[in-house]
Amino acid sequence: MKIEMTHLRQLEAESIHIIREVAAEFENPVMLYSIGKDSAVMLHLAKKAFYPSKIPFPLMHVDTTWKFREMIEFREKMRKEYDFDLLVYTNQEGASQGINPFDHGSALYTDIMKTEGLKQGLDKYKFDAAFGGARRDEEKSRAKERIFSFRSENHRWDPKSQRPELWNLYNAKVKPGESIRSFPLSNWTELDIWQYIYLEEIPIVPLYYAKVRPVVERDGMLILIDDDRIKLAPGEEAQMKSVRFRTLGCYPLTAAVESDAATLPEIIQEMLLTRTSERQGRLIDHDSAGSMEKKKQEGYF
């Protein structure tokens, strides 16, 4: 007899194993919920992991106040439909100082509203473990990230002294103040994520589907005019284009791609036939060589 598990079922089972392991080993875990497609898959897997019980830990969204409006709407819809506890955290100090991506540049803005906001949120609730939806195929420095990634008291990642990870055994021991970031989607690729969303009919933010939207071209990127906080410079003009997003974050820092892919199969089709990586749409990665590695050491996800 031979019953083979397909690759998606195997990835699913391995992720559920990781999620259960964190829930069983830690006192106070949290799932970081970014509202994007990877978070959608992670949330779906968490529901499966504990069914028929409720997800036994809260979700936390670090809101930079610059997320796409549709993301926030979607978040609230999910909160109602799925039965989970949601914490929303914003770096209030940064927000009241008016830190924004236009005036302060992407690096400083990301550092204060995202990285710093995340650290504050984790410290506030004293979480000893935090799930993240990062995948190893996203970026080179992530390829050596562990599934249980140790963080020091000030949330730093030290790529040189990572704990070896063998079989499916994860070392969950931490001292007070230290924590683990756990990445249950480590072994998934972008294609796996899309195929799984398709197979399982997982709801995702509509921004992933192509639609005619108002955009402005800036530094060779198409930026969505999501609200009136984006000011058009002389010479810039709003255009209506059929666009979609391969990755979601803060709207001023996330580039749209021109596309007509309005269904999941079309998105997958487009992805398989194009030759650019999803990260190209994230402005912060372009800063310098190894920029992601530096960000990670400082505590960015």
Next chain:
Amino acid sequence: MAHQSDLIAEDIAAYLKTQEQKQILRFITCGSVDDGKSTLIGRLLWDSKMVFEDQLAALEVDSKKVGTQGEEIDYALLLDGLQAEREQGITIDVAYRYFSTDKRKFIVADTPGHEQYTRNMVTGASTAEVAIILIDARKGVLTQSRRHSYLTSLVGIRKIVLAINKMDLVDYAEDRYQEIIAEYKEFAAELGFEEICCIPISALKGDNIIKASERTPWYQGPTLMHHLEHVEITDNALSKPFRMRVQWVNRPNLDFRGFSGTIASGIVKPGDTVVVPSSGQTSKVARIVTMDGDLEEAVAGQAITITLEDEIDISRGDMLCCPEKRPSFADQFEAHVVWMHEDALLPGRSYLIKAGSATAPAQVSALKHKVNVNTLQREPGKTLELNEVGICNISLTKPISFDPYQENRSTGNFILIDRFTNATVGAGMIDFALRRATNIHWQSIDINKQSRAEMNDQQPKVLWFTGLSGAGKSTIANLVEKKLHSLGKRTYLLDGDNVRHGLNRDLGFTDADRVENIRRIAETARLFVDAGMIVLTSFISPFKSERRLARELLEEGEFVEIFVNTPLEICEVRDPKGLYKKARAGELPNFTGIDSDYEPPENPEIEVEAGTRSADDIAEEIVAKII
């Protein structure tokens, strides 16, 4: 081409259907520095279109800046991710890469080829089903090739691809290729591989990677990619007995009690009988619950939740098993241990063991020998250093369920964690359970320690007397027993006379025998405690590690360490059996206090100064403290 572009363009729905049947193959590439591992993987990613245009643009820039290929693209740069290693031009840790074709999704563990090699390779190989062993055609089979092959077999990989790389640098010469594979097969014979597939390649030029090369017309075998797409993934986990370690107890409400975990091996169906080795209790599977509905059957690899027909006691770390073929349930086993940390393994030191979802304090009770990973020779050793492999006896403070690793890769592995730094310091593969209980399965017993203790109307415990020969241990222990007896306590005294002549008469005085002597005494004492008795033991027991072993066998508060502290000079003057005299004359080697150490207890429950006070006084004091 890796993906069927036509079908994708014409009928994406049909294409997605075909994708739902794909499987995962995990493999590792092994080689010494510069054998071409990174180049090979970079090539596989490239040729399976996993490299995107923006990455390519970055790669071209990088190739010119730090590449080793002049104006050509340096595929290795796709992989060597962290800045430090880019600058040094070496890979420093295990990295995982992903690519897929229409047939399979591949997960590649890429490990560097220098000093930390053993640690990294064992880590990367632990989940792999296939290993690609790279050999530089110019250099042939090296010491390192042997090491890679040994480690590969150690972690249970049975399928090997022997990739003879850099064929372009030996003019694609067939005789060179044949020479290398003949040499390799000869030494690999003892390693128990099921399959060795040899392929002549050039990672740099792309020969026999995806397309059969015209430059090796003499080679008729598959290309590397073809082999990876078709090599059989022996899914023998399915044909093994059912095992599932409980990760999490699922209790949404009082009416539902499920046990969540990933099936390690075998198949389970509702109605199957399962046993929990830790209690010996059995029940039948009522339901296999998932969010997608109840299952008629679940197999190895699936993450499920099981409910049982009876309320039995099960918690995280317990294993649900097929009752006909039970796992070992023991607190001691022999294992191959790979050391992963700069601080060496110390026998006797307490570590945490994590085996599946079970965690317990554990120690290496004996390092039997080391294995030289280059020569495969056994070597003696007192400690295990970073990157060394040793055969160890490991004892745990409580029994766990497991199988020998060679029989079951999922239930025979473990890691060791340092209790102070929390670092993962070792990885192990269990060979077999030791002595007790391989086939003695625990019966579920209704009369337990507590009921026996209540019947005896006392707190069972062990009074563990330790001290130099002649310190007064036996004299004091005898007096304490008399006093307890007269108080109506049920006691038993274990000492040299009643143990050495019977239970332990096969043991001598070598270090190993001393350890075993104490181990048996500790176990016997534990049985007496379980029987509700107060046990007195009177042995020199010079080493902390063994006393700790005894302590960890017992529950909190049951072990009373009594240090009979008498200065060596006084003991030597007393010399009741004339042993010190003999030892001084060199007739008694390894005599404690003379040429073998006595490690005094750091925090004994009771310490008595027995050089000057009367034994009766001391016994009185001890009785007062423990009753």
